[in-house]
Amino acid sequence: MSRREKTWWWVGGALIVVYCLFPIAWIVSLSLKAPSDLNTGGFLPSAVSWENYQLILTGGASDLFLPALRNSFGICLIATAISCLLAMFAAYAIARLDFPGKRLILSTALIVAIFPIISIVTPLFNLWRNIGLYDTWPGLIIPYLSLTLPISIWTMSAFFREIPWEMEQAAQVDGATTWQAFRKVIVPLATPGVFTTAIIAFFIAWNDFLYGISLTSTSAARPVPAAIGLFSGESQFVEPTGAIAAAAVIVTIPVVLLVLLFQRRIVAGLTNGAVKG
Amino acid sequence: MSTTTLPPTKKDAPKSAPAATTSDRARSERKLGWLLAGPAFLVMLAVTAYPILQATYESLFSYRLTDPDNRSFVGLQNYGVILSDPLWWQSLWVTALITFVTVLVELVLGFALAMVMAKALSSIRPVVRAAILIPYAVITVVSAYAWQFAFDINTGFVNSWFAWIPGVGTDTDWFGDFGTSIFVICLAEIWKTTPFISLLLLAGLAQVPEVLQEAAKVDGATWWQRLWRVTLPNMKAAIMVALLFRTLDAFRIFDSIFVMTAGANGTESVSFLAYRQTISRLEIGLGSALSVLLFLSVVLIAAIFIKGFKVDLAQARGEG
Amino acid sequence: MPNAPGRSGFRGPAPAPLRGRSRSRRRGVAGAAALLVTAGTLAACGGDSGGTPTLTWYFNPDNGGQVELARRCTEEADGRYRIETAILPRDASSQREQLVRRLAAKDASIDLMSLDPIYVPEFAQAGFLAPVPEDVAERVTEGVVQSAIDGATWDDELVAVPFWGNTQLLWYRKSVAEAAGLDMTKPVTWEQIVTAAQEQDVELGVQGIRAESLTVWFNSLIESAGGSVIEGNADDPENLELGLDSDAGRQAAEVMKMVAESGQAGAAFSTENESASAAEFEGERGGFMVNWPFIYAQAVSGVEGGTIDQAVLDDYGWTLWPSVLPNVPSAPPLGGIDLGIGAYSANVDFAYEAAECITTDENQAYYMINEGNPASSAAVFDAPDVVEKFPMADTIRQSLEQAAPRPQTAYYNEVSGGLQREYHPPASVQPGDTGPKAAELIAAVLRGEQLL
Known part of the structure; x- marks a missing residue:
């Protein structure tokens, strides 16, 4: 590669980074603006102010934000755990066993993945009201499975298909018991796939908005994306721009951390599950 | 591929085993398979098939939640109301427009991104990769707010930065009419989902045999010719899968519209229309009918892709 | 906080x-x-x-x-x-x-x-x-x-138990009213303040956003002109009698159009809500505004917080909501x-x-x-x-x-939603046309024959 060509790829890479990070930088900058600084039309705050963070963490909006944060973490983690557990068994069967219906399961996962969420929301809203799941954690965890389970099954079975299962037999031949062989050989090989799947499933659950606003109505179960949309400012008529920006930054921190720590795996997981020729 | 990836030991086993055991084995394997995969399968059915059946049933009633006494069976009337209402067609058109524009731009832009990533020097690759995952991982609502605030006439910087562009000034109200609202909505959607497409395309790009590229080079093909004759045909499967998924995903657009315009100036999408009938107006019957119609639209789009463009998902996904 | x-x-x-x-x-x-x-x-x-x-x-x-x-x-x-x-x-x-x-x-x-x-x-x-x-x-x-x-x-x-009662006033900058030669001790009309705002080239703060605020505005306009959104109430929503296709309805629509086309309603008029109006009014080009009294408390705390000059607050004047018809008292929002x-x-x-x-x-x-x-x-x-x-x-x-209340009906959501759909953006309002269209839409929605 010539030197000039090299420079161009550098520039291309830099452009991509700017493209990806610019809106995030903007919302961070906005969250650091004091209320009087919001309408100046500038990109950067004229002075860094933590007022918005105070508002949502200890001030008036904390009643909305903190419970929502707790709900989001709880609900998303439980939904992710359940779908990973279910997907683990399913993916094992798909990758390792030969049985009719394999394609049926994978096609079903595909159909569920493209299902219009609003079509699920309407009937669930009515059903949940009747059986008392409206505005509860399980009332969100169950529909979240429709988001997380299909992708978990796809991603995990793609990972599992690459595990050299014969090593298990080899270990058994070497005198290990079935359990030992499974634990010592298979588990370490399968863990990265399960872990990556969990991260991707968590992203998807964390992103949900429609279920969140439709199936909750109080801090008992309302997740963060839904709560942000309902924020109020310092008084009923003041625009909550700063509070929204600060909350947006806080909910973005976990996903950015996950991305920075596990970027390689996430890319592998996304592309593995999606395209394999 | 499902058979070729199976461990060799398994394939060897039946050969040495007597016929009777084979079928026993097959039967127990089948049983085990369903035992393991069954729960996930049932859960998936429970969270989708059941609701859509329920919605189909409820769509046959006139039923308002704040007026439960007047619930009555109306047959297909709700569908008649929706299909004869210009609002439905308007929102369907808006949804189709957003879908078409965003998917098209994302595909081109995503391909460019994938090319850069494929060629990017190993020193900057991790940085680019991490950056590209961020829009994917950021919550749609957050992205929608970021873009909305950026274009907002009061809080935004766009008006003062881009005042040199004809038609943009410090008092341009981006959310004041249809065209500009749709523009910002599309921009936000494109920003958020292009990285995902580019990753899918990157994976497709990696599958284009290097030998073919070299051969074409030797034959004196230009970069452009190689792109059209070698690269693109070889990643058709990846492109089609990306296209299908993004199309269906874009068709469900809700969050950005909810945040940015709340449907003002005719920017309502079909999901938003259904949401308002069910959740805001509590018209369960009409809302259910809309849900069913939306589901049928998605099935139709998927069918067109799979039959019309012959997207073989199984093959693309390594299941062939 | x-x-x-x-x-x-x-x-x-x-x-x-x-x-x-x-x-x-x-x-x-x-x-x-x-x-x-x-x-x-x-x-x-x-x-x-x-x-x-x-x-x-x-x-x-x-x-x-x-x-x-x-x-x-x-x-x-x-x-x-x-x-x-x-x-x-x-x-x-x-x-x-x-x-x-x-x-x-x-x-x-x-x-x-x-x-x-x-x-x-x-x-x-x-x-x-x-x-x-x-x-x-x-x-x-x-x-x-x-x-x-x-x-x-x-x-x-x-x-229900009445707790607090809100109403909108017409807020004006004393200096502007004086320069325009308006006598604010007497009731003023929409036409007068629009003209004054144009003459003085100041902003006229009205809530043109597609939200409840728009219904608030429209309802008081039609009530001030002597009409009502709902002329005849009924338990069965199909029998509601709407008063949109009337002289009062047309006069209300004319005021909306006049404000929207005055050039003084602000660049973001069609997305302007109460707080946007208040921010505009506090600014250099503030002139007139219809808004709830909370904006006064807000301005006072702005002065205390140092974001608003005392001189600006001293310039705040207030009077009753503007009339639609000369010499007929207005019906302010409730x-x-x-x-x-x-x-x-x-x-x-x-x-x-x-x-x-x-x-x-x-x-x-x-x-x-x-x-x-x-x-x-x-x-x-x-x-x-x-x-x-x-x-x-x-x-x-x-x-x-x-003050006049907004239409009292169990189907308020439909009525208000229908109004917002037809009367937004205010610049698109056609006095002779929008009223009958809105009436038709609301009636069809209430009959369950149209979506909203």
Whole structure:
């Protein structure tokens, strides 16, 4: 590669980074603006102010934000755990066993993945009201499975298909018991796939908005994306721009951390599950 | 591929085993398979098939939640109301427009991104990769707010930065009419989902045999010719899968519209229309009918892709 | 935020006794989800479950005034009951959405709710409000401004407790009015202020956003012109008689069009809400504005916080909402909050006791002073500390007495939504055309023949 060509790829890479990070930088900058600084039309705050963070963490909006944060973490983690557990068994069967219906399961996962969420929301809203799941954690965890389970099954079975299962037999031949062989050989090989799947499933659950606003109505179960949309400012008529920006930054921190720590795996997981020729 | 990836030991086993055991084995394997995969399968059915059946049933009633006494069976009337209402067609058109524009731009832009990533020097690759995952991982609502605030006439910087562009000034109200609202909505959607497409395309790009590229080079093909004759045909499967998924995903657009315009100036999408009938107006019957119609639209789009463009998902996904 | 420490003391976990009970009862029904429910319950509940009945008050966001009133009344109850607060979304229609959805599920955890009067008929009609005991009704309407009582009444019966009553004034910059030669001691018309704004090239703050604010504006215009959105009320929505296709309807539409095309309504007129108007009015080009009195309290605290010059505040003038027809008094917008008691509450008696405590004159005065939201009790406007803080107290009271409520119907959501669809953006309004079209749309929606 010539030197000039090299420079161009550098520039291309830099452009991509700017493209990806610019809106995030903007919302961070906005969250650091004091209320009087919001309408100046500038990109950067004229002075860094933590007022918005105070508002949502200890001030008036904390009643909305903190419970929502707790709900989001709880609900998303439980939904992710359940779908990973279910997907683990399913993916094992798909990758390792030969049985009719394999394609049926994978096609079903595909159909569920493209299902219009609003079509699920309407009937669930009515059903949940009747059986008392409206505005509860399980009332969100169950529909979240429709988001997380299909992708978990796809991603995990793609990972599992690459595990050299014969090593298990080899270990058994070497005198290990079935359990030992499974634990010592298979588990370490399968863990990265399960872990990556969990991260991707968590992203998807964390992103949900429609279920969140439709199936909750109080801090008992309302997740963060839904709560942000309902924020109020310092008084009923003041625009909550700063509070929204600060909350947006806080909910973005976990996903950015996950991305920075596990970027390689996430890319592998996304592309593995999606395209394999 | 499902058979070729199976461990060799398994394939060897039946050969040495007597016929009777084979079928026993097959039967127990089948049983085990369903035992393991069954729960996930049932859960998936429970969270989708059941609701859509329920919605189909409820769509046959006139039923308002704040007026439960007047619930009555109306047959297909709700569908008649929706299909004869210009609002439905308007929102369907808006949804189709957003879908078409965003998917098209994302595909081109995503391909460019994938090319850069494929060629990017190993020193900057991790940085680019991490950056590209961020829009994917950021919550749609957050992205929608970021873009909305950026274009907002009061809080935004766009008006003062881009005042040199004809038609943009410090008092341009981006959310004041249809065209500009749709523009910002599309921009936000494109920003958020292009990285995902580019990753899918990157994976497709990696599958284009290097030998073919070299051969074409030797034959004196230009970069452009190689792109059209070698690269693109070889990643058709990846492109089609990306296209299908993004199309269906874009068709469900809700969050950005909810945040940015709340449907003002005719920017309502079909999901938003259904949401308002069910959740805001509590018209369960009409809302259910809309849900069913939306589901049928998605099935139709998927069918067109799979039959019309012959997207073989199984093959693309390594299941062939 | 003021009152932050007081708040955190109140924040507490979900109201334990009531919620806990209803959840565990439902657990059996949920069946397969039993395990999940446990997880949810453990995480979401788990407060103390002492013997004191806890009332939950769902309130609209404010500066902490309602939380403080809850604290005061809990103290006054002296251990007989406690009031906990749960915050609702910002705008009235989302507040309604949240409440209606829960009430439709017969949620027993809603004891008190801060209700926008426009939704009182719908809630009453659906049976979501516990009947007001006669003696309570008598006490809570004594000395209350008539329009506030009307807002809390449905089918000739008081169904909610009037708490505070809001109304819009016409705010103007004294310097601008003077320069334009307007005599603000006399009622002015829309035409006059539009002309004055054009002459002086100042902004005219009106809420043109597609939201409830637009209905507020339109309704007062048509009422000021002598008409009404609903001419004939009926229980059956199909028999509602709409007054949009009328002279008053056309005059209202003409004012909307005039403002939208005046060039003084601001660049973002079609997305302008109350706070955007207020920000505009505080600015250099501020001239005229119709808005709720909270903006005055906001400007005062802006001065205290150093973001607004004292000179700007001194320039604030106020008078009654502009007329549509010369020499005919206007019908200013009416807003406010009523306290509704949930029909499924287990503590209706305590809830009414609490509502009475919250709405005492003393508490209304406190609320007005701290929040800038006017009282519904006429006597409060004479309280010395109120007059001191709100020099326009008398104008507010007069405006409240003159104000016209928005259409009272159980189908308010449909009526208002239909109006917003046809009259937005205001620049697109065609005086002869929009009225009949809106009437047709609303009628079709109410018949269930069209979407909204």
